[in-house]
Amino acid sequence: MTEQVIEKIESMEKKREKEKHGKETIRSSVVLKIYRANKRAGEQPHYDSVEVPVQRWTTVLDALLHAKQYKDPSIGIRYSCRMASCGSCGMKINGIPRLACYTKVSELEGSTVTVEPLANFPHIRDLVTDFAQFFSHHHDVKPFVQNENADIKDKNKLSEFMQSPEDLDKFLQFSYCIKCGLCYSACPTVATDTKFPGPQALSQAYRYFIDNRDNATKDRINIVDDKHGIWRCHFAGSCSSVCPKGVDPALGIQLLRGHMLGFSKNEKKIADLQDRLRKDEEAKQ
Amino acid sequence: MEADRSNREGLMGWLNPGRYGWERVSYWLQRLTGVGLLAYFIGHVFETSSLTQGPDAWAAMLELTQTPLGHTILLLVIGMSTYHSANGIRLIFAHGGKGLGKPGRPDYPYDAVSLNYRQKSGIWIALILAAVAMLYGASVLFGGE
Numbered sequence: 023m024t025e026q027v028i029e030k031i032e033s034m035e036k037k038r039e040k041e042k043h044g045k046e047t048i049r050s051s052v053v054l055k056i057y058r059a060n061k062r063a064g065e066q067p068h069y070d071s072v073e074v075p076v077q078r079w080t081t082v083l084d085a086l087l088h089a090k091q092y093k094d095p096s097i098g099i100r101y102s103c104r105m106a107s108c109g110s111c112g113m114k115i116n117g118i119p120r121l122a123c124y125t126k127v128s129e130l131e132g133s134t135v136t137v138e139p140l141a142n143f144p145h146i147r148d149l150v151t152d153f154a155q156f157f158s159h160h161h162d163v164k165p166f167v168q169n170e171n172a173d174i175k176d177k178n179k180l181s182e183f184m185q186s187p188e189d190l191d192k193f194l195q196f197s198y199c200i201k202c203g204l205c206y207s208a209c210p211t212v213a214t215d216t217k218f219p220g221p222q223a224l225s226q227a228y229r230y231f232i233d234n235r236d237n238a239t240k241d242r243i244n245i246v247d248d249k250h251g252i253w254r255c256h257f258a259g260s261c262s263s264v265c266p267k268g269v270d271p272a273l274g275i276q277l278l279r280g281h282m283l284g285f286s287k288n289e290k291k292i293a294d295l296q297d298r299l300r301k302d303e304e305a306k307q
Numbered sequence: 308m309e310a311d312r313s314n315r316e317g318l319m320g321w322l323n324p325g326r327y328g329w330e331r332v333s334y335w336l337q338r339l340t341g342v343g344l345l346a347y348f349i350g351h352v353f354e355t356s357s358l359t360q361g362p363d364a365w366a367a368m369l370e371l372t373q374t375p376l377g378h379t380i381l382l383l384v385i386g387m388s389t390y391h392s393a394n395g396i397r398l399i400f401a402h403g404g405k406g407l408g409k410p411g412r413p414d415y416p417y418d419a420v421s422l423n424y425r426q427k428s429g430i431w432i433a434l435i436l437a438a439v440a441m442l443y444g445a446s447v448l449f450g451g452e
């Protein structure tokens with residue numbers, strides 16, 4: 023079993039290497055062109071160029087931290103995990119939103135790497151942006167399983183919420199979101215509409231909508247069925263093209279819209295069926 | 308400056324479609340051709356309304372389209388309407404989640420299933436159809452005089 027997995031990974035890596043070959047450039051150093059601004063302290067926007075040594079595996083975050091450590095400690099960056107898990111190091115790298123810790127310098131073309139703060143997020147300082155509005159959109163879609171009937175003490179009822187692997191697959195990929203905001207930064211609708219929830223929040227609305235433990239189906243639809251809501255998505259797909267976790271927010275949004283438009287059969291959820299049974303029983307009494 | 312404070316890309320984000328691949332180009336062209344068709348539609352209503360002023364006014368209006376510039380505009384309209392309707396049909400299905408693939412278990416390199424080759428081919432076919440329609444239109448409008 024383990025051997026098979028290792029074999030699979032090796033063959034995938036080889037395939038990837040082949041695809042990337044030619045795209046990958048080996049350099050010994052690179053110039054980081056770093057966006058600098060601190061408007062509150064009166065520092066106007068400008069770019070600082072810093073040359074840093076790189077190796078084949080150096081990520082843009084490694085390079086930035088090298089610059090911060092040895093050249094200019096005042097560079098403002100936000101990061102934490104360095105392994106594409108925390109979602110704090112999102113920035114525009116050569117014009118495209120990416121995670122600095124998940125982008126190797128060797129993947130990028132040219133000997134200059136331009137790093138800028140994420141667009142569509144209010145700017146704080148240098149590469150650091152404000153996520154308050156982004157998180158509030160996430161909060162607005164109620165990102166948690168809602169089921170007022172769930173009684174976790176009652177083992178019999180609990181068994182009703184067992185999920186098959188197929189049930190899990192319907193939402194699993196959307197639950198991989200790390201809230202890095204890359205999709206929010208790439209979205210052309212977010213670029214002009216502050217009230218639009220954005221790809222992250224809308225795909226989370228679908229993640230809970232399709233979860234068969236959740237019975238807030240109507241409420242969830244009402245939240246996104248708004249003048250500035252889901253209908254403002256035009257499927258430009260940029261969110262999915264920049265997402266580092268394979269969440270594919272555009273897919274979630276179109277699937278949710280498919281349910282709202284009646285394109286998709288309304289699959290009965292266990293939670294909804296339970297609800298109806300309960301109401302029927304109450305009516306009988 | 309509000310726009311500056313919130314760092315929104317605004318129309319600039321709308322204007323450079325090349326960065327994010329074919330789907331973004333398609334979005335951009337759909338909007339551009341949509342607005343173009345709307346402009347044409349308004350012009351078209353204005354043009355045909357000249358009929359109410361009698362046959363002479365109508366003939367004079369038709370003359371306007373018989374110039375090289377008029378032909379070029381008509382050619383653009385042919386291209387725009389072909390692209391817009393072909394890509395529009397793809398979008399109608401895509402907006403309802405059809406033809407996008409199923410959610411699964413993402414694995415490295417995490418390519419998105421919704422940006423699949425069915426969708427990309429739809430965009431390319433719309434572009435090719437528009438080019439063919441424009442070529443045929445050009446051969447009718449500019450050829451054989």
Ligand code: HEM
Binds near residue numbers: 340341344346
């Ligand atoms: C066969 C005919 C047509 C089809 C199938 C079609 C379909 C579509 C679709 C699917 C969209 C995209 C909506 C979105 O992205 O959310 C769109 C956008 C648009 N259409 Fe059409 N359309 C057609 C004809 C027209 C005509 C004749 C006009 C002008 C009078 C027009 C004007 C527009 C405009 C202005 C937009 C831009 C809105 C946007 O970017 O979302 N369309 N169309």
Ligand code: SF4
Binds near residue numbers: 198199203261267
């Ligand atoms: S959907 Fe993807 S790009 Fe958007 S916040 Fe989540 S992990 Fe980041």
Ligand code: FES
Binds near residue numbers: 101102107108123
């Ligand atoms: S540092 Fe955590 S995602 Fe990059």
